[in-house]
Structure formats: structure tokens, C-alpha cells
Amino acid sequence: MPEEPKDTQAPSEPVETGNPHLKGKKPRQKRRVGLWTYLISIIIALGVGIGGTYFVLGRAVTQQISSMQQTSAAMKKIQSVYSTISDNYYKPVNANKLANGAINGMVNSLGDKFSEYMDKSETESLNDTIDSSFSGIGAQVQKSGNYIQIISPIAGTPAKKAGLKPKDVIKKVNGKSIAGKTLTQAVNLMRGKVGTTVKLEVERAGKTFTVTLKRAKIPVTTVNYKMVGGKKKIGYVTVTTFSTNTAKEFKTALKALDKKGAKKLIIDMRGNPGGLMTAALKMASMFLKDGKTIMQVQTRGSQAEKYVAGKKYDGGYKVTTPTTVLIDGGSASAAEIFSAALHQSAGVKLIGSQSYGKGTVQTVSTFSDKTEMKITVAKWLTPNGTWINKKGLTPTIKASEPSYASLTALSKTSDLKAGKVNDNVKTLQQYLKALGYFKGSANGYFGSSTTSAIKAYQKHAKLTANGQMDKKTLAKIEVQLAQKISDNDNAYNTALKLAEK
Incomplete structure (x- = not known):
């Protein structure tokens, strides 16, 4: 999920994915992607919108279906299958288990690695990630075929220290294959108490190796900064993910560097798997003139909606210091929104290598039984209308890391x-x-x-x-x-x- 698990990551590890959380009111029947929408985001609601109609999970699927006055042919077929199993299966069946199976099947049929149905324990794991309060290996991950692929390891975590890289594929956890498991199920296997170890079998560029990691508390601070360049007074800011407090931390860092006399800024978005779209909007708006486009969001069958810089995002705080942004293959979703906004709407140069390329928006609905469903609801476009999905952002100046930086870990x-x-x-x-x-x-x-x-x-x-x-x-x-x-x-x-x- 942008492990997608806070997927992004997933951090995966958004779960550990990097899925940030917003508790709000039940959405209106007509779904709208607005300020509250996240790239890898969550909308707390009592039900799920289907074709403009909401239904609420009850104790049994029968109650749900009987409450629907008009059902489509597809829903009638689902009802028929449910009734046949419930009435004729040779032993008693659990209604909730059937419901979860049906929902999982529908979501999986989308073939979208960023859409997922999560049970109660998986939901709790996701919510922990949103607040950066989890313990694990510290890698943002996503589904990749039958296995799990790393979007980016988080700076300062066991995954980063062990040399795990973007696009590494995790095939086994503690000797057990994770083939066929959901993203959250795989992430839960990697999580555990601080200090305990987990063994991963990883594939990189066709080669397989194993690495043993000691689980740790994943850092809560998402922004770090310092002065570099000696007398040149250059402010260097790293942003590891886009979480609940990231925009606030970012503003604090910029103000501190300004007080120290920073004449230029380098914003490092490398290895940042993304997270909250709202954080990206607030942060990008600080560098753009009011009215300039930050991003565009396009839902099915509609015109793209523009999000423009202004006081409602940045509170009137603007940065005019000359700035450069660093990106790489681990820069995804919200990190790409921020980078594209500064590049296309403020003329900021991007330095590094091609970014990840996640151009979709997810929302998460919470059911009354504390399960959740995350689905892709829109595309996001750069200020000039480009959809970078599976393509990424191309840097203004290409500067790749040395070949030995991609060597596999030895354990x-x-x-x-x-x-x-x-x-x-x-x-x-x-x-x-x-x-x-x-x-x-x-x-x-x-x-x-x-x-x-x-x-x-x-x-x-x-x-x-x-x-x-x-x-x-x-x-x-x-x-x-x-x-x-x-x-x-x-x-x-x-x-x-x-x-x-």
C-alpha cells in the first residue's frame, strides 16, 4: 500500500503501508473527491456507496438484501448463491464469513493492487500505520502478482538498514510463502513486538536472498532538516512520508531554516512512498502563488477537478527561497504530487531518477463491524494534466546512484x-x-x-x-x-x- 502498507504501502508497510486516516461524517450519496480525499486515504462512514445508494452491514447478509427494494440482476444472483449455500450446505455456515467472502471476491475481481477489503485486525493495523504508531520492519509495500513488492524502505528503519530496495519482492516470511495472501495479511506477518526478529526471502533482479531483521518502532517524525553548504547556507529537508503531522512538521522545518538564514532549499523526496493527499496539498501550496494548480483529480465520467494553491491550504504561509527537489524510484503518490506541483507550477528543478508512478486516489469506508474497504475512486493528474501512473516523473537533471548502491543484502x-x-x-x-x-x-x-x-x-x-x-x-x-x-x-x-x- 502509496504499502500502500501508510499502501501506500501499504507504509505495506503502509501497512506497513502509509495509509493516513481521516474521521469524518457519513458522506453524501453523491460521492465527491474533495479536500478530504487521500491518495492512500480513509473516509470513515457507516456504509458503502454503490451507484449512489448506501447500505449498512447488519448481522446477516439476508437483512442487507431484504432491505434493498431494487436489486440488479447481479445482486439477485448473489442473493441466490447466498440462499442456496445457507439453506443447503451440508453443515451450518457463518453469515459474516459468507459476507466477507463475497466482499473479498468482488474487490479482488477489480484486479487493482490498491483496492482491498480488510477485516477487523487488518483495519486496526492500518489505523496504527496512519498515526505512525506501529512496530515492524519499516517498508512501504504493495501487491505484485502473488507476492509483495517494496515501494520504498523508510529512512532509519530495519528495512533501510538491511539494504532493502524499491521493487524488491518479498516471497517468504519466516520460511512461509506469502503467495496468494492479501497485502495486509502479509504485512501482519512482518509486524510484531519491538525487538523480535523476522526472516524474509527477497527477490531482486531475478536473484533470491534472505535477510533477518529485528523489528523496531517505526519513527513518528516524518520531516528532518539541517543546514548544509557551509557559508552558502543551504537548507536540506528530508520528508520520509506524508502522515497526519507531516505538513505541520514541514512548516516548522522551513521556518527554522529561514531563521538560520537559509538562502536556498533542497527538499529530498527520495524513498518517500506517499500518504495523505491533504498533506501534499498543504505543503505544495506553500511554494506556489495563489491560484496556481497543485494537482487535478478525475473521477469516473467527470471532468478533472483542479486543486489550486491558496490560503485554505497554506494558511497564508509562502516560501520564496529558491528550491530544488530530489526524487527517485521510491518517490510515490503524495511525494509525486508535491514534486510535480513544484516542478510544473513553480519552475522547480527535479534531480535524481524516474519516480515510482502511482497516479490513483483511494478512499476507505468503514463498516459498522469495524472492517474496512479501500478502493480506487479516481485518477490524479499533474498540473498540466499528465497522468503519470506506471510512468513516474522524469527528473530535470538525471543523477543516478552508483551501481553498488543496489547490491543485495547478505545475511x-x-x-x-x-x-x-x-x-x-x-x-x-x-x-x-x-x-x-x-x-x-x-x-x-x-x-x-x-x-x-x-x-x-x-x-x-x-x-x-x-x-x-x-x-x-x-x-x-x-x-x-x-x-x-x-x-x-x-x-x-x-x-x-x-x-x-
């Missing part, structure tokens, strides 16, 4: 022994090559050249130089590689040079 030291031939050895060789210790070809064979490279590294790191790959050595290598990736952040460095001019 099985048992594969990393002299004489072994496997993909984990090849990855280790690529680690060592990136750090300047391995000079040969990364062929996956743990021979004398690999042993020598490990010894050289261990000597430099002041470890026992025996040429054997143990957990302590691997941990040191991973930390050093992560630092090198950070030091060679091409997108950030490009933005910094641009801002320093």
Missing part, C-alpha cells in the same frame, strides 16, 4: 566460505570491489583472491586478519559500504552544486 555467512561457489559470494566480491579491496572478476567463487581481499580489509579495519568471513567482518563491511553510498550520493551532490552557484 548467510555460511555461504561465504573458501571453496564455495554461489551468488552470495559474488555479492560479497562486489562489496569488496566497491570498497577497493577485490581486484578480480566477481565470479562467485570463493578462492584465494577473495581470501586475500578479506584479509586486506580485516587488517585495515583492525580485525583478526584470517581471511574468513564472519558476522563481525560482514557487519563492518556493510557499514563502510553504506557510508560510501552516502558519500557518493550523486543526486544530492548535484543538487548541492546547483544550489551553491
